[in-house]
Amino acid sequence: MDALRDNAQRAPLADAVLDLRWDAWGHGAASVSTALRPLGLQAVRADPATVADLAELGIRVVDARAHADDLVDARQLYGLAGATTPVMRMSGTVLGTKVLRRGEGVSYGYRYRAPQDTRVALISGGYGQGVVRALGGVAEVSIAGRACPILGRVAMDVCVVDIGDAAVTRGETVWFFGDETEGHPSLREWSRVTGMDVAELTAAVGAHARRIIE
Template structure:
């Protein structure tokens, strides 16, 4: 029930369909911003991708897949807009979605606190859920008390401090039980919170946030 970063290749290909892949360089350093360099290159090569810029350890492996792989800037070539390719801007479909699971639920009485130091105390009786996913998986600690997740299409705020592997959300009287899927971010069209909410709160770039999540969670390519 650990959090999972889901990489949607259909969204990646759809975003790439609006770009001149054959005439540009794809920057896949930092494991393609946490999306998985090998999977991204394999998905886009049939669409005309010819050149990538990669981290030195990955150059030989990516070159063996039939693309031109380099570890330095390539003069004379255009660099693709990676935010659009990975759907990190508002105009394209997000390629990465992060989900966790409800581990348990409990009643929280007025005045009772949750998480480290009981920084949050309930202003009224409510119900809360313990969710897999914490700062060890890229769910930045500053997000506690500042953003919401979605469960079955409904938004629920993160309460208190984000722990290493878990966080707590307020579910009120919603019909939420153990094992329910919790979406930290993804496609707004599907009711998921956008990653730019995290950027607004933390001051970190969406690319930095995606790279951190992709490198610290189980990653599933769909």
């Protein structure tokens, strides 16, 4: 939550209203509130299901329509726009690698067929964890700093990526998105290629992937 607190320093919270709908855009309403309470957070807009938990933390839930001018820019707070640092990162793991020969297909329906011999990796993370199906064939992941295109359709819990001649081994960390300064793909690129808002994308990941608070 260090990135969240750093981003919050740019927006005084004492007299502001924070948008915690959609479980704080997938970041976890209770976690975000706990992290920002010492910085003066007092009022939020939230989902009905989280109101009781927030009340226990001493956070007041308000009707944001009556406080439109006081709303904190959620995209800046969560690091989804401008120069702020992304708060959410998503990673998976290399489950295995194999050679893919020219003409061979991968994933559902073999919609992708290799134009030439290459190597691919099966990685954990699919639409069951919030990696939306629209990313198949148009987005990339990062493995050891190398961009690896997602091939074919995204499956429920896995997807296949092209690793070429990279020395990728089982168990390596795969970054779906995160901090661009650390070589991670950008969630804004997910938004561009899918046409979905970053709030939709982070909420989907937050609701389905295993969330680890750091």
